Amino acid sequence: MTATNSDIEKAAGVLRAGGLVVFPTETVYGLGANAEDRAAVSRIFEVKGRPPSHPLIVHIAGVEHLGDWVENVPATARLLAEHFWPGPLTLVLRRGRRVPFEATGGLETVAVRVPDHPLALALLATFGGGVTAPSANRFGSVSPTTADHVRAELGDAVDFVLDGSPCQVGVESTIVDVTSDVPAVLRPGGVTREDLEAVLGYPLEVPSASRVRVPGQHPSHYAPRARVVLVDPEQVIAEAELARERGHRVGVFLPPPFADAPVKAHAVVAVPRSMAAYARGLYGFLRELDQRGCDLIIASLPPEEGLGLAIANRLRRAAGPRPSASNIPAPRP
Ligand code: TXA
Numbered sequence: 001m002t003a004t005n006s007d008i009e010k011a012a013g014v015l016r017a018g019g020l021v022v023f024p025t026e027t028v029y030g031l032g033a034n035a036e037d038r039a040a041v042s043r044i045f046e047v048k049g050r051p052p053s054h055p056l057i058v059h060i061a062g063v064e065h066l067g068d069w070v071e072n073v074p075a076t077a078r079l080l081a082e083h084f085w086p087g088p089l090t091l092v093l094r095r096g097r098r099v100p101f102e103a104t105g106g107l108e109t110v111a112v113r114v115p116d117h118p119l120a121l122a123l124l125a126t127f128g129g130g131v132t133a134p135s136a137n138r139f140g141s142v143s144p145t146t147a148d149h150v151r152a153e154l155g156d157a158v159d160f161v162l163d164g165s166p167c168q169v170g171v172e173s174t175i176v177d178v179t180s181d182v183p184a185v186l187r188p189g190g191v192t193r194e195d196l197e198a199v200l201g202y203p204l205e206v207p208s209a210s211r212v213r214v215p216g217q218h219p220s221h222y223a224p225r226a227r228v229v230l231v232d233p234e235q236v237i238a239e240a241e242l243a244r245e246r247g248h249r250v251g252v253f254l255p256p257p258f259a260d261a262p263v264k265a266h267a268v269v270a271v272p273r274s275m276a277a278y279a280r281g282l283y284g285f286l287r288e289l290d291q292r293g294c295d296l297i298i299a300s301l302p303p304e305e306g307l308g309l310a311i312a313n314r315l316r317r318a319a320g321p322r323p324s325a326s327n328i329p330a331p332r333p
């Protein structure tokens, strides 16, 4: 089902009344609140189970509103905003006075973006203000790319769900800190490093897997229930079959060169050859393997260029250490 104009009106009304609205963006579904309503913003953290120190992204209707939300707009920020918005790019800038500390986790900076989705843009235009929204999942788990994912995970905890089709990009926005002269990529995402460098005209520093640059980015973010283990592409089949012999219900991400190879496993996902299709499908694949009862997922990293950089980042985090061992299911006896 896709939302109608009256759904947009209703959703905007819910935001004005201090409620929470789930809405589709081109990247993932967001859990939105009126950015200037402290109580509503605080409720996002309760619903997600997210620590209040983890800042949110303020979504706005267009680049022309940027100045309303940030203290000043350096030339580099303006260049990137004008080039990539609407689109999967989030800019971190000095916080404007309209933005409450509830939204920034106490920081003097704020993350802002214009999403490239007709329903999100219609909602933002109708509502008229800024909408703070994290991905519409429980803290630490896989981001939702369909309205069904959201309902399965958040159910009645939200006031309204704007139903759109599956998200077209499938991984979250690229976050770039433009508060200093040297822009820094804090999270790889839907806008590639190559695209950014082409517009900037110089190379960018991208964080290594081990360094956590963004507050609120645990190593174990984006994790399904099943434990994720990363191996070399050539090793995927052998490792999966070994784990199966040891009693695991193994899900396999079969890399493109081995798409047709037979593999003894509980569930198999053939990884798309195109990185855009892989990004679009990634979170759905992880959810699917959870749903099919896998306790272990064997996967490999794609080449870390283009969208492959964001995919590899999410897979690494999905495979990262968990805050507690309790959510790792034991293998079958
Ligand atoms: O594609 C997306 O970005 C999606 C859609 C819904 O827009 N949103 C999203 O939100 O992924 P969330 O909350 O799951 O991730 C936002 C990230 C967090 O890792 C947070 O730490 C970072 O943005 N962030 C927010 N404000 C920041 C700030 N002032 N400085 C540095 N990082 C910030």
Ligand code: MG
Residues within 6 Å of the ligand: 134, 135, 143
């Ligand atoms: Mg998230």
